[in-house]
Amino acid sequence: MCHFLGCPHGSPSAAPPPSPPPDFKLRRNLGIVPAALEPPRSNPAPMSPGSDLDNPRSSRRVHTLRAVRARSTGSSSLSLSQSPGSTNPRESHGWVHHPSANPTMELRAVAVAQGPSSPERAVITLEVEKNLSSTRMKNPGFVLSIIVLALAFSSALAYDPDPLQDFCVAIDEPKNAVFVNGKFCKNPKLVNTNDFFLSGLNIPGNTSNPIGSTVTPVFVDQLPGLNTMGISMVRIDYGINGLNPPHTHPRATEILHLLEGILYVGFVNSNPENRLFAKVLKPGEVFVFPKGMIHFQLNIGKTNAVAIAALSSQNPGIITIANALFNSKPPIYPNVLAKAFQLDGLVVEGLQKKFWYDNLDLSPKRQ
Missing domain, CATH: 2.60.120.10 (Jelly Rolls)
Structure with a gap:
């Protein structure tokens, strides 16, 4: 069975992929939308001219404005944020650390909303570089990390938060009170009409x-x-x-x-x-x-x-x-x-x- 990074050797559905060179770049699109909503597949966006991605001898080949780098530190972590220099407000960038990853591995994940600005139409573009063995690429924990990163791509909502209790009458006296929304809540037993x-x-x-x-x-x-x-x-x-x-x-x-x-x-x-x-x-x-x-x-x-x-x-x-x-x-x-x-x-x-x-x-x- 094929996963998003390709079909494993011996799969009946596809021939074994060629062995990658020592320095290689693997780029895949991972769709996270339902099949009925999935946008048409297209080639990944081209990198900026003259970037290090065009240099086969480069060992650190992600230098575009969209790039966010990270090294594996032996502990799982996820992050998603707007990259400095990005001009697309519908695009977020992030990185994944996973304990099974090669310590010299670098990767980036770019979440781009396709078509109408909707979380249901998000597509993750994953770029993995430098010496990833096929065993590590098949690691289910690694794949899970990427999926979690994809699900983290959502719009921030700014509004007054919903109350966590029936009411929270504001009071200036903090004694026997709870601090909520910038105000202390009056003791509910003392609240009146x-x-x-x-x-x-x-x-x-x-x-x-x-x-x-x-x-x-x-x-x-x-x-x-x-x-x-x-x-x-x-x-x-x-x-x-x-x-x-x-x-x-x-x-x-x-x-x-x-x-x-x-x-x-x-x-x-x-x-x-x-x-x-x-x-x-x-x-x-x-x-x-x-x-x-x-x-x-x-x-x-x-x-x-x-x-x-x-x-x-x-x-x-x-x-x-x-x-x-x-x-x-x-x-x-x-x-x-x-x-x-x-x-x-x-x-x-x-x-x-x-x-x-x-x-x-x-x-x-x-x-």
């Missing part, structure tokens, strides 16, 4: 400020029962011409529901496209701002406006772009901002001296 309750969102925020808007948050600091739940919300009040200035939420997607007024809303996607997605909202309409995207809302109506927004994190974070750049502490060196915004240095210094208003109302929760 008020830990899950907050009033006051019916009270309009003060819009008499330089930007004409106020954001009233319901984050974990205002409602402790949100801890580990992965959600939060805000009320946003806009005066006439009021603006919720361009900002991002580094840890959350936002969905905004307009209750009153008319808003011009939008977000800009990432480089290099920087495409604007914008819409005029009327009461009862909803708009989504993807996680991490710069977004804004402007009241273009003749009356005040009110919106409620939900966010996919108990602590989504808010980075107001202008405030972060021109009101950082300590200040950013003016030449940095002058070049970035193509402004005169004196203009930047003037902007840094301005008062930059933060419209997030972090006053104590209202009962």
Whole structure:
């Protein structure tokens, strides 16, 4: 029976392979997808011109940007990481150590997603070099290591982790508490209904400020029962011409529901496209701002406006772009901002001296 490195001598299904030269390179594709989903077979991607792979006398022949080297140390280990210099975000690199391997053996494994970006369509390209005997190549433990490496190729997910208990009410006092998601959990026996309750969102925020808007948050600091739940919300009040200035939420997607007024809303996607997605909202309409995207809302109506927004994190974070750049502490060196915004240095210094208003109302929760 043939395995992924070839058919053993004496197999009825294939003739014995020729003996490799003393210095050799063996390259195979190991598919780990179901047969129905397996992409068409193709030759391995060519190495960069002039690489050491083209040199038959080279004893260390992996020098391309995609290469990750390792020597067997007599203990099994697996690793998978993005290789320095790789330009393909769907490509990960790794190496395998196995106790049965030749101490001078070097190998690399490259996991490349084929077709649609899906873990089910991953293919491992395995390159083994330098003096591997057929016995070691047939070693089932070695093959198992490669399979485990293939299964390790998956996308990292970034979001609030699921709670490991019914609830974890946040508390500032660490005594008799457990630390979860950046907060101490209140003793469950001391938890009460008020830990899950907050009033006051019916009270309009003060819009008499330089930007004409106020954001009233319901984050974990205002409602402790949100801890580990992965959600939060805000009320946003806009005066006439009021603006919720361009900002991002580094840890959350936002969905905004307009209750009153008319808003011009939008977000800009990432480089290099920087495409604007914008819409005029009327009461009862909803708009989504993807996680991490710069977004804004402007009241273009003749009356005040009110919106409620939900966010996919108990602590989504808010980075107001202008405030972060021109009101950082300590200040950013003016030449940095002058070049970035193509402004005169004196203009930047003037902007840094301005008062930059933060419209997030972090006053104590209202009962």
